[in-house]
């Protein structure tokens with residue numbers, strides 16, 4: 009399909025939306041990004057870019073900037089609270105880089121700003137859409153109607169585009185909660201620890217440490233409900249001593265970011281001219297670090313299938329047929345990892361750590377290909393073509 013005839017509205021200008029806009033604009037489409045946040049750069053903590061997501065970003069020329077700002081991780085190892093290895097990463101470990109989310113967002117938006125076929129409208133909140141490609145947005149208190157050949161819903165877990173169409177969506181009630189933070193100290197362990205209070209991961213990012221931790225254990229929940237940073241520090245100091253310098257470096261309770269895991273599964277990703285991508289289509293447990301990476305894979309596959317197809321409907325159908333099963337596999341694996349990671353009963357944890365994880369390591373087989381979803385070389389080639 010010749011994309012130069014296509015006007016695409018991308019709703020949401022974060023990882024999935026910005027990457028989609030860049031890829032489609034460079035392939036010839038005219039793209040308008042509608043993003044509800046007025047200054048989208050300042051959001052979030054850190055993010056792990058896996059080899060699949062890295063391949064997509066490299067294909068749009070962001071490789072050197074990501075390498076300069078992110079820190080390489082030599083595979084994601086799981087340890088217990090005493091830092092004993094539970095699960096080693098597969099060898100050779102797929103490439104991975106930790107980066108500040110604001111750095112990633114800034115790089116994507118700067119690249120988008122330099123793209124002549126892409127227009128960005130920040131502070132534009134989409135409030136409705138139709139399957140014929142009409143979109144209604146609120147901008148500075150005004151209601152504005154747009155019309156496009158294709159509307160990409162990259163507007164996250166609470167997607168308006170998903171709400172507007174018939175996607176057979178199943179949104180599961182919020183599950184486990186996590187807290188995340190960026191601190192100025194360099195005290196990263198470079199591993200994810202599975203402890204009696206849940207998981208605690210800490211990784212170097214340029215000039216500091218990104219860490220995340222479960223917020224589901226009873227003592228944690230109490231500390232969070234009381235907004236008591238000291239009590240939270242005490243819970244984690246007991247459960248995992250390497251957390252001490254990191255939580256000590258958090259200045260205020262409000263510097264912590266809290267997320268409840270919400271899982272989204274859609275029977276269809278396409279309804280007329282509306283198509284879903286990223287968390288809007290498939291928010292998943294964060295435990296394999298594949299939420300944002302999967303959004304990047306979606307973006308590349310959408311471009312690939314539109315380019316191969318004779319018309320829009322065929323391209324969109326091929327996109328959902330290629331992505332849905334791959335995403336379902338990785339989302340299920342992430343959900344299982346999340347459930348295992350949150351076990352608090354000491355006997356069940358012992359069984360998990362001494363029997364289940366060693367067995368899983370031995371039977372792991374094609375775990376890497378399930379997580380990657382598409383060969384990174386394919387993803388690299390799509391964006392470069």
Ligand SMILES: Cc1cc2nc3c(=O)[nH]c(=O)nc-3n(C[C@H](O)[C@H](O)[C@H](O)COP(=O)(O)OP(=O)(O)OC[C@H]3O[C@@H](n4cnc5c(N)ncnc54)[C@H](O)[C@@H]3O)c2cc1C
Nearest residue numbers: 020022023024044056134163164267286287297299300301
């Ligand atoms: C604790 C935790 C750790 C994680 N760690 C990782 C990790 O290491 N690696 C990884 O790959 N993923 C990780 N994830 C998942 C990742 O954060 C998400 O999967 C990813 O951000 C999804 O990207 P997206 O572009 O689809 O949606 P989002 O990042 O949610 O972006 C949606 C965008 O749409 C905009 N928007 C929303 N509604 C509207 C509207 N009505 N109109 C206009 N704009 C709108 C929003 O402002 C936002 O900018 C983690 C998640 C959690 C909770």
